[in-house]
Structures are given as C-alpha cells and as structure tokens.
Amino acid sequence: MTNIITYDDAAGTVTIQLSTPWGPFLATLAQSWGSILDKDWAVENGAWDGDCATWQNFYGVTSETSPLGKIVNGTGAYKLDSWTPGEEKVLVRNAEWWRTEPTAEGLPAQPAIDRVVLKGVSEWGTRFAMMQAGDADNVSVPRDSITQIDPMVGEWCEYNLETAGFDCEVLSEQPLRLFKGAPDVSRTDVFFTFDLNVEGGNPYVGSGQLDGNGIPPDFFNDIHIRKAFNYCFDFDAYINDALAGEAVQVSGPLIPGMIGYDVNGPMYNFDMDKCAEELQAAWDGQVWEKGFRLQVAYNTGNVTRQTIAQILQNNFASIDGKFRLEIIALPWPTYLAEFRNSRLPVAVSGWIEDLHDPHNWAQPFLIGTYAGRQNLPQEMWDMFNALVMEGVAETDNAKRAELYKNITQVDYDNAIAIRGAVVTTRSYWQRWMGGYYYNPIYGWDSRYYTLTKQ
Incomplete structure (x- = not known):
C-alpha cells in the first residue's frame, strides 16, 4: 500500500496506482468506506x-x-456536538471547512445552517405533529401515511429522469414542499433457473418432465419460455397494486439515473397475445400441447414478491388452465439455500446496490450472484462476462455509457429474467428550507451543507 498510494501536498493531489483500470473507482471512494480520517489522530x-x-x-x-x-474526527462541513444514541445527534457548522467553491450552481460553498439536530422519533404520529407545528424541517413518512400528510403540501416537485432534477410547481399556500419520483437504489426481479438442480429429487418441478404435470430441468433454456414469462407479466398491475403506483419500470439490469441507463431503452410490455405466441413456439409446440406445472418461490412475509407471483399465476391460467404456476412461500433460510443451490425454477428476489455504479448492477445480474444461482449456460455467461469486463475497465464515462446500453440490449434479447421496477422516493420538507437535491450515492450527513433555511 505504501508504494501504490502517493501524495503531493503542494499540488493537493493523491495518486493511487491500480493493478487494472477500474471504472467505478470514484464511485467506490465516494461511499462511507472511502471516508478520510486524520492518521495521527486515529x-x-x-x-x-x-x-x-x-x-x-x-x-x-x-x-x-x-x-x-x-x-x-473528519473533514466534513459539520462537526459532532453531542450524541445520545437512539435519541439525538447534534451537529454544528465547521467554520474551518476546506471548500471554497460550490459543488453545483445555486448551492452554497459553505454551510448556511449553523446547527443541525437529528432526532430519533419512531412514532409516526409524533413526527406528523412536529411537521404540523413547524417543529421539524423534514421527517420520514411511511408510504401508508402519505394521504395524511399530502394535504399539507403546497409545492409539488416531480423528478425528471432526463435532467436528473426536479420540476416544481406551487399549487397552494400549504406549508410543505414534496420532492417525489426519484428512483430508489433497490429492485425486485423474477429469475429463471436454466439448469435446475434435481439431485435427490426436486419438489418444485412436479414430475420433472414436459408432460403437463411438471417441467424438465432445462425448461428455461428455451428463449420462447423466457419471453412468454416476460410478456405475461402485467407491469402496470405490479406497480399499482404492490408499489402504490409510485415506481418506474426499468430497461435492463441497470437502474434509472445511472451511467449507461437509457430511459428509452428496450423493455417488455404486458401483452397476452405475444405471451400465447411464445408459448406456442416453445419446445417445438410441446408446451402449448401439454402445458406445464412448476412452483414460483418467494420468501415468507414479503407481500410485494407474493403479488408478483400471483400476477404471473393468474395471467398464465387465463390463457389456459394447463399452464400451472403454484406459489410457494419459504422461510428465508430455506428460500436462500434453495435459490443458491439452483433448485427453484422461478425465484422472486431483489438487490440493493453496494455502490452507485452500473457495474454493481451488471455484475451480479449477468455474471455474479444471480447468474450463478440461475445456472446460466457457459456460452451465455462467457458472452456477458466479456461485455461486463469491458464496461468496468473503461474509465471514460461517455464510452462506458455506450457499452452499458449495449449490455442492456443483449440482456433484453436473451430475456434471462423479468426486470422489475424501481420504487420512487418521497421527501417532505418545510417550504422555508432550500438546497435539497437528490443524489443516491450521498448519505444524509453529506447533504446538510447544501441546505438553507429562511
């Protein structure tokens, strides 16, 4: 480490020599594990x-x-004044903060608020009362309580995927400003296992044959089956029923607002006629003739994932009763073990990013975590591996964007999973507050210095 990291105090630079080019390097450093501490103090x-x-x-x-x-001890815009674990944290402005220029137009260079108080208030009714009384500038609002606080919103700010900013409109004199529609950094997808592990028997595949009472281990190797599942999934019903209508269907393995994500990229739409067409073509017509039976698994208690499974079950049954999807809820330890061992024909599962970079989505979905559980064919894995490695090795963001757009197209063409939807966020503020902006890579403590208060 002493040889690969050097610094120049006079120039104000740090040079880190990597063994290979790494496109997500800055995104990696920007996370909490890249925080800087004074070595002597530590x-x-x-x-x-x-x-x-x-x-x-x-x-x-x-x-x-x-x-x-x-x-x-750090280098941030605020210093810790006091901390009562589980109750309150108080920050005060760092008068010796190093920044002299604003990070973006319209933002202050130095903290504009002298003191920030963070209170741990678990009960929603108390938080709501604090907003009503003006005793809080911003609170966390449960999704099932938005109808209670929305009447207090006088300014609505909708996230614009094209500009990565908010378009605001004042509608009344009510005291709150709502920022909504920004994409979250997690997603739930539906995964198909290409080569099922049936060693010792497998209860999720019925008879284990394409005889109308089960499926063979390589059932999902047929692309027509994978496309049928995509066309038979009602994305609008999913977003409206499971996600309260506040989510964005994604194109490919990436999420909106990320390098290489194309809001106009390819995605499957709910189309029962095309679903039927793909079923007719699958397995040289045998699927349409005989039907199939398999189990769709999710972890017990996850209502969102249960809803996804039910949408698929109902739509296949509406085409013909011989297309049978049985839904099974498994305790989390069992579900995870069976998924990891490639025993589940169809698994509904999710991912939350570790760092805000397209590689952290392309890698697990195409060659890593989920690709392994899906038992992707070696030829397909080799194809995706070459594409993913090219993307992560490129350090020019414009070139990276084009590479990931290509990855999205290949993912769509192969239909290796049902790519779901990203829930959109809501953030409620008193209208006397300014300077809020959405950047998913930032933790809350990185964001205070941009805020203003009238």
Whole structure:
C-alpha cells in the first residue's frame, strides 16, 4: 500500500496506482468506506498504525470493539456536538471547512445552517405533529401515511429522469414542499433457473418432465419460455397494486439515473397475445400441447414478491388452465439455500446496490450472484462476462455509457429474467428550507451543507 498510494501536498493531489483500470473507482471512494480520517489522530486513539506486522490485530473489528466507534474526527462541513444514541445527534457548522467553491450552481460553498439536530422519533404520529407545528424541517413518512400528510403540501416537485432534477410547481399556500419520483437504489426481479438442480429429487418441478404435470430441468433454456414469462407479466398491475403506483419500470439490469441507463431503452410490455405466441413456439409446440406445472418461490412475509407471483399465476391460467404456476412461500433460510443451490425454477428476489455504479448492477445480474444461482449456460455467461469486463475497465464515462446500453440490449434479447421496477422516493420538507437535491450515492450527513433555511 505504501508504494501504490502517493501524495503531493503542494499540488493537493493523491495518486493511487491500480493493478487494472477500474471504472467505478470514484464511485467506490465516494461511499462511507472511502471516508478520510486524520492518521495521527486515529493512531493516537488506538487505531492501526499501518505496521504490516500487526494488521491482523485490527482486522474484522466491529462497531462495538472499534476504538473509533464512539468518537469522531473528519473533514466534513459539520462537526459532532453531542450524541445520545437512539435519541439525538447534534451537529454544528465547521467554520474551518476546506471548500471554497460550490459543488453545483445555486448551492452554497459553505454551510448556511449553523446547527443541525437529528432526532430519533419512531412514532409516526409524533413526527406528523412536529411537521404540523413547524417543529421539524423534514421527517420520514411511511408510504401508508402519505394521504395524511399530502394535504399539507403546497409545492409539488416531480423528478425528471432526463435532467436528473426536479420540476416544481406551487399549487397552494400549504406549508410543505414534496420532492417525489426519484428512483430508489433497490429492485425486485423474477429469475429463471436454466439448469435446475434435481439431485435427490426436486419438489418444485412436479414430475420433472414436459408432460403437463411438471417441467424438465432445462425448461428455461428455451428463449420462447423466457419471453412468454416476460410478456405475461402485467407491469402496470405490479406497480399499482404492490408499489402504490409510485415506481418506474426499468430497461435492463441497470437502474434509472445511472451511467449507461437509457430511459428509452428496450423493455417488455404486458401483452397476452405475444405471451400465447411464445408459448406456442416453445419446445417445438410441446408446451402449448401439454402445458406445464412448476412452483414460483418467494420468501415468507414479503407481500410485494407474493403479488408478483400471483400476477404471473393468474395471467398464465387465463390463457389456459394447463399452464400451472403454484406459489410457494419459504422461510428465508430455506428460500436462500434453495435459490443458491439452483433448485427453484422461478425465484422472486431483489438487490440493493453496494455502490452507485452500473457495474454493481451488471455484475451480479449477468455474471455474479444471480447468474450463478440461475445456472446460466457457459456460452451465455462467457458472452456477458466479456461485455461486463469491458464496461468496468473503461474509465471514460461517455464510452462506458455506450457499452452499458449495449449490455442492456443483449440482456433484453436473451430475456434471462423479468426486470422489475424501481420504487420512487418521497421527501417532505418545510417550504422555508432550500438546497435539497437528490443524489443516491450521498448519505444524509453529506447533504446538510447544501441546505438553507429562511
């Protein structure tokens, strides 16, 4: 490490030599694990001093055992004034903060608010009363309580996917401003297993043959089956019934607002006629003649995933009763073990990003976590691997964007899963507050310095 990281105080630069080009490098550093601490201060307070002979003594520390777990020293716009765990955290403006130029037009260069108080208030009724009384500038609002607070909104700001900003409109003199429609950083998809593990028997595949009472282990190797499942999925019903109408159907494995994501990219639409056409073509007509029976699995208690399975079940049954999808809820440990062992024909599962970069979506979905559980054919995996590795090695964002648009097209052409929808966010603020903007890579503590208060 001492040889690959160098710095120049006079120039104000740090140079890190990577073993290979890595497109997500800046996105990786921008996450919490890239936070900067003063080394002398950290060592004085019991942290590792960089001695290669003692690293093992500091590996795998937890928040409870870390010598820095309850103290703070950083380079941020605010300093910790006080902290009562589980109740309150108070921040004060750092008068010696290093930034002299604003990060974007219209934002302040230095913090405009002297003191920030974060209160832990678990009960929604109390948070709502605080907003009503003007005792809180911003609160978290449960999705099932939005009808209670929406009448207090006088300014509505809708997220614009094209500009990655908000278009605001004042509709009344009510005291709140609502920012809505920005895409979240998690998603639920439907995964098909290409080569099912049936060793020792598999209860999820019926007879294990294409005889109308089951499916063979390689059932989803036929692209017509995979396309039929995509066409038979009612995305609008899913968004309206399971996601309260506030979500965006995605194109490909990436999520909106990301390098290479195309809002006009290819995506499957609900079309029962095309679903029937694909079923007629599948397995040289045998599927249409004989039907099939399989189980769709989700983890117990996840109502959203249950709804997805029910939509598929109902739509296939409406074509013909011989197309039978049986829904099974499995306890999480069982569900995860069966999914990892490639025993589930169809699994409804989700992903939340680790870092805000297209690689963190392309890799797990096409060659990593989910590709492994789906048992993608080697030829298909090799194709995706070449595309994903080319994307992650490119450091020019414009070139990366084109590479990921191509990845999205190939993903669509092969229909290896049903790509779902990204829930959109809501953020309620008093209208005397300004400076809010949405950047999914930022934690809340990174965002306070842009805020203003009249």
